[in-house]
Amino acid sequence: MHLPVTTLLARDAGRRVWGYPRFTADMHFTNGPETAQCEMSEGGRHILTLKVAKGGMVMTDNRPLVSYTVMGTELVRTEVQVRGIYQMRLRPSKAMLSLGDHPVAEAVRDLGIDTRPMVTRNYIERAAILPRGSVVATGVNPYGGFPGEDRDGRLSASW
Numbered sequence: 481m482h483l484p485v486t487t488l489l490a491r492d493a494g495r496r497v498w499g500y501p502r503f504t505a506d507m508h509f510t511n512g513p514e515t516a517q518c519e520m521s522e523g524g525r526h527i528l529t530l531k532v533a534k535g536g537m538v539m540t541d542n543r544p545l546v547s548y549t550v551m552g553t554e555l556v557r558t559e560v561q562v563r564g565i566y567q568m569r570l571r572p573s574k575a576m577l578s579l580g581d582h583p584v585a586e587a588v589r590d591l592g593i594d595t596r597p598m599v600t601r602n603y604i605e606r607a608a609i610l611p612r613g614s615v616v617a618t619g620v621n622p623y624g625g626f627p628g629e630d631r632d633g634r635l636s637a638s639w
Contacts, residue, residue, distance in 0.1 A: 501625020
C-alpha cells in the first residue's frame with residue numbers, strides 16, 4: 481500500500497522498475513536485548529513506531545515473497561527469492577504498533593488492524609534478490625500510493 485525507503489534513488493528505482501508505491505521517510509532502528517524497534521517519520525510527522533519481541537522458536541524462511549504492484553495500468557507480479565532465519569513468537573507481550581498523525585498512518589489505521597500482534601518475526605539473518613516483475617494483467621486502475629516529499633530520508637540506528 482505504501483513502502484518507505486530512505487533514499488530518492490531507492491524510491492525512484494522502485495517506482496519505475498517494479499511499480500512499488502515507495503516514498504522517502506526518516507527511520508531510526510533500535511536493537512535492544514529483548515526487542516527491536518523502528519520509529520518512522522516524514523517531515524517531522526510521526527508515521528509509526530513498531531516494536532518486535534526477540535526470542536521464540538527459530539525457523540528458516542526459504543519461501544518466495546510474491547508481490548503485486550501497479551505500473552501505469554499494468555498489474556505486475558514479482559517473485560522475490562528469500563533466504564532467512566528468524567525467531568517467531570506467539571502472543572508477544574512486548575510487541576506493539578503505535579500509529580502517528582501522518583497520512584500513511586491514517587491509511588494503516590483505516591485498515592482496522594490491532595496494534596498488539598498475535599505473532600511476530602524477528603529476522604536474525606535475511607537475504608533477498610529482487611528481480612524484474614512480469615505483467616499479469618492490463619487495464620487496471622493506476623495506483624501510486626503516498627507520494628511523499630522529494631528528499632532523501634534519514635537513517636539511524638542504535639544498539
